[in-house]
Amino acid sequence: MPDTADTAPRAATIAVLVENEAGILARVVGLFSGRGYNIESLTVAPVDEAKRISRITIVTSGTEMVIEQIKAQLDRLVPVHKVADLTLEGPHVAREMALIKVVGRGENRLEALRLADAFRASVVDATIESFVFELTGSGDKLDAFIALMRPLGLAEVSRTGVVAIARGPASIHS
Amino acid sequence: MSANAPATAADARTMTGAEIVLRALKEQGVEVIFGYPGGAVLPLYDALFHQNAIRHVLVRHEQAAVHAAEGYARSTGKVGVVLVTSGPGATNAVTGLTDALMDSIPVVCLTGQVPTHLIGNDAFQEADTTGITRPATKHNYLVKDIRKLAATVHEAFYVAKSGRPGPVVIDLPKDILIGTGPYTDPPAEPHRSYRPQTEPDAEAIRRAVALLKRAERPVLYAGGGVINSGPEASRLLTEFVRMTGMPCTTTLMALGAFPASDPQFLGMLGMHGLYEANLAMHGCDVMLNVGARFDDRVTGSLAHFSPGSKKIHADIDPSSINKNVKVDVSIVGDAGRVLAALIEAWKADPTPQDKSALTRWWRQIDEWRAKDCLRYRQEGRIIKPQHAVKRLYEITKELGRETFITTEVGQHQMWAAQFFGFEKPNRWMTSGGLGTMGYGLPAAIGAQIAHPDALVIDIAGEASILMNIQEMGTLAQYRLPVKVFILNNEYMGMVRQWQELLHGGRYSESYSAALPDFIKLAESFHAVGLRAETPDDLDRVIREMLAVDGPVIADICVDKEENCFPMIPSGAPHNQMILGPGQEGGAKGVTDEGKVLV
Numbered sequence: 001m002p003d004t005a006d007t008a009p010r011a012a013t014i015a016v017l018v019e020n021e022a023g024i025l026a027r028v029v030g031l032f033s034g035r036g037y038n039i040e041s042l043t044v045a046p047v048d049e050a051k052r053i054s055r056i057t058i059v060t061s062g063t064e065m066v067i068e069q070i071k072a073q074l075d076r077l078v079p080v081h082k083v084a085d086l087t088l089e090g091p092h093v094a095r096e097m098a099l100i101k102v103v104g105r106g107e108n109r110l111e112a113l114r115l116a117d118a119f120r121a122s123v124v125d126a127t128i129e130s131f132v133f134e135l136t137g138s139g140d141k142l143d144a145f146i147a148l149m150r151p152l153g154l155a156e157v158s159r160t161g162v163v164a165i166a167r168g169p170a171s172i173h174s
Numbered sequence: 175m176s177a178n179a180p181a182t183a184a185d186a187r188t189m190t191g192a193e194i195v196l197r198a199l200k201e202q203g204v205e206v207i208f209g210y211p212g213g214a215v216l217p218l219y220d221a222l223f224h225q226n227a228i229r230h231v232l233v234r235h236e237q238a239a240v241h242a243a244e245g246y247a248r249s250t251g252k253v254g255v256v257l258v259t260s261g262p263g264a265t266n267a268v269t270g271l272t273d274a275l276m277d278s279i280p281v282v283c284l285t286g287q288v289p290t291h292l293i294g295n296d297a298f299q300e301a302d303t304t305g306i307t308r309p310a311t312k313h314n315y316l317v318k319d320i321r322k323l324a325a326t327v328h329e330a331f332y333v334a335k336s337g338r339p340g341p342v343v344i345d346l347p348k349d350i351l352i353g354t355g356p357y358t359d360p361p362a363e364p365h366r367s368y369r370p371q372t373e374p375d376a377e378a379i380r381r382a383v384a385l386l387k388r389a390e391r392p393v394l395y396a397g398g399g400v401i402n403s404g405p406e407a408s409r410l411l412t413e414f415v416r417m418t419g420m421p422c423t424t425t426l427m428a429l430g431a432f433p434a435s436d437p438q439f440l441g442m443l444g445m446h447g448l449y450e451a452n453l454a455m456h457g458c459d460v461m462l463n464v465g466a467r468f469d470d471r472v473t474g475s476l477a478h479f480s481p482g483s484k485k486i487h488a489d490i491d492p493s494s495i496n497k498n499v500k501v502d503v504s505i506v507g508d509a510g511r512v513l514a515a516l517i518e519a520w521k522a523d524p525t526p527q528d529k530s531a532l533t534r535w536w537r538q539i540d541e542w543r544a545k546d547c548l549r550y551r552q553e554g555r556i557i558k559p560q561h562a563v564k565r566l567y568e569i570t571k572e573l574g575r576e577t578f579i580t581t582e583v584g585q586h587q588m589w590a591a592q593f594f595g596f597e598k599p600n601r602w603m604t605s606g607g608l609g610t611m612g613y614g615l616p617a618a619i620g621a622q623i624a625h626p627d628a629l630v631i632d633i634a635g636e637a638s639i640l641m642n643i644q645e646m647g648t649l650a651q652y653r654l655p656v657k658v659f660i661l662n663n664e665y666m667g668m669v670r671q672w673q674e675l676l677h678g679g680r681y682s683e684s685y686s687a688a689l690p691d692f693i694k695l696a697e698s699f700h701a702v703g704l705r706a707e708t709p710d711d712l713d714r715v716i717r718e719m720l721a722v723d724g725p726v727i728a729d730i731c732v733d734k735e736e737n738c739f740p741m742i743p744s745g746a747p748h749n750q751m752i753l754g755p756g757q758e759g760g761a762k763g764v765t766d767e768g769k770v771l772v
Binding site for chain 2: 018019022023026027030034065068069072073075076077078079080081
């Protein structure tokens with residue numbers, strides 16, 4: 001009997017190099033919504049000097065068959081140059097940045113600053129009753145820091161979503 | 175001369191946007207455009223007026239323009255071209271574009287757009303055409319810089335026809351059409367990002383042949399990709415099937431890719447496919463799929479689909495492979511190239527075939543064939559729809575004219591697929607993936623424009639035909655001798671059939687009440703109207719229809735409650751087909767799980 005069950009889902013971090021042209025993001029996002037795929041995070045920015053090529057990093061999840069479909073569907077979009085499944089292809093570095101606003105005075109404020117130091121978050125804005133911390137790291141690390149800030153006056157969070165790159169000398173262009 | 179001054183040669187190549195578009199179309203070999211004018215595309219219509227190289231066919235509705243272009247494309251292998259205006263012109267085209275996308279038909283659709291400075295202002299007849307058509311096209315473009323106009327048109331043709339073909343929209347703001355700019359030739363270098371693989375991997379081919387050589391019960395399942403690859407692919411398919419001795423079935427889209435009269439042809443497979451084709455798929459030990467996509471109409475229940483087989487899937491679109499059905503060998507490539515490689519590898523592989531196993535397999539298939547699953551009884555005073563199609567086929571075959579068949583969607587479409595035999599590719603045009611009622615008449619217009627001397631017949635239902643009946647006007651204007659052969663059962667027959675089988679015979683809104691008199695309707699559109707009410711009329715009406723040198727509507731009054739069999743109920747496996755009355759079948763009917771399926 002053919003293996004149609006294929007039920008165990010996995011997470012995948014997919015890097016996509018695309019022509020930096022109007023509508024490309026709509027095309028990618030429309031593909032995900034139209035076919036019912038999940039997007040956990042998506043980032044996009046031009047990555048070459050001439051700003052002709054953008055890199056989209058998508059974190060998604062699904063069964064092996066679904067992930068393979070997602071990659072094949074992305075790859076057949078006309079402006080797509082390259083699709084790489086960083087999760088599958090080997091070790092990679094994935095990072096996310098967050099800006100976290102904490103409002104408070106007294107002991108809470110000092111505790112927030114101490115924790116920020118422990119997490120190696122930097123203070124990018126301060127008033128006598130607030131901080132904005134900048135923190136870079138894995139999603140888990142950001143989650144942990146944000147959870148700690150909650151009782152200390154967490155007011156607002158802005159996260160970039162994940163960017164990722166393969167470890168070692170091999171390049172996505174090769 | 176300073177570096178900034180344009181050279182004389184370049185001057186000659188400076189022209190208006192509208193002229194650039196027409197020049198690029200001509201360069202791409204376009205001979206005919208199907209379209210409908212409007213405010214935003216007036217500059218293009220004015221440029222058309224000034225030239226004779228490209229013929230414009232005026233349809234009566236933009237949806238029909240796209241279907242006509244599909245009929246043209248499918249009957250010639252060329253790219254079909256559409257020209258419509260902004261706003262409603264573009265939105266009306268969306269059904270046709272989606273149809274072309276689902277059936278992988280190469281179409282380039284030029285849409286007018288409000289001038290660039292008005293885009294986003296909710297201007298008169300403005301629509302977000304690239305936004306609306308993004309999921310309905312293979313790719314689309316909005317041209318905002320006249321310097322990129324010619325290159326965009328050239329690229330659109332490349333994208334439409336290469337890899338898995340499909341529709342491409344170019345949205346053209348009016349100021350771009352009026353402005354002047356340089357014409358540029360098609361690029362010599364390959365496309366920067368879109369370069370689909372056409373040549374199959376040799377190792378995958380070798381593995382496929384190794385499986386096929388050792389197969390005891392092989393089957394070849396061919397799809398529309400064989401047709402899209404060009405007539406050579408159909409020839410190679412026939413060669414390969416004959417050299418291997420294996421049975422061949424095709425999808426609805428691929429009828430004609432393998433000769434219907436060949437003894438190795440099992441007929442169409444799928445929901446209304448032949449008993450022997452579906453049971454061969456269910457019982458095979460090695461399945462070779464060339465250019466088909468394991469569509470749900472073909473597979474039935476995925477969990478029970480061909481449970482004992484090794485599966486080989488060759489497709490030009492990698493996303494079609496392992497989408498619905500997990501396969502053992504995947505081959506990415508053009509169907510024709512794949513078949514050529516398979517033939518070579520088959521010859522090179524010294525492994526002998528197990529001929530006795532193959533003989534046993536054919537004996538089994540012959541038992542299934544003996545069921546005669548398409549059997550119907552033509553008796554009494556009522557015309558059976560199957561009989562009408564069968565006679566139409568036999569009489570046209572007698573005439574020996576080059577014949578192209580289009581259909582609408584529903585029971586008549588399935589009967590046409592079952593009872594009309596196709597010996598060659600590109601002779602059969604039907605809406606397979608999207609199932610668009612109203613496809614057949616405009617598609618017939620496209621086929622007739624491409625083949626003015628051929629016999630083009632739209633096998634229709636009385637409900638579907640009304641969805642684009644306005645195209646009778648196009649037939650009249652261009653004196654296109656299309657024959658519209660209506661199987662009139664006064665019901666949306668397939669809806670009625672499902673209501674009978676799944677909804678307790680409650681025929682909710684499926685009766686075609688208040689039908690027009692099709693004879694008078696034909697006459698009001700300057701065509702000939704004919705009617706057959708009894709089996710005795712049938713042959714005479716068909717012969718009369720075929721003898722008329724002009725458009726005809728033949729209203730064939732058929733059995734109102736005839737069902738289309740065989741049928742795999744929704745959600746059932748291939749070996750549980752419902753056969754027609756008086757034939758035993760393995761069907762358990764439709765399960766609750768099946769009822770949610772379409």
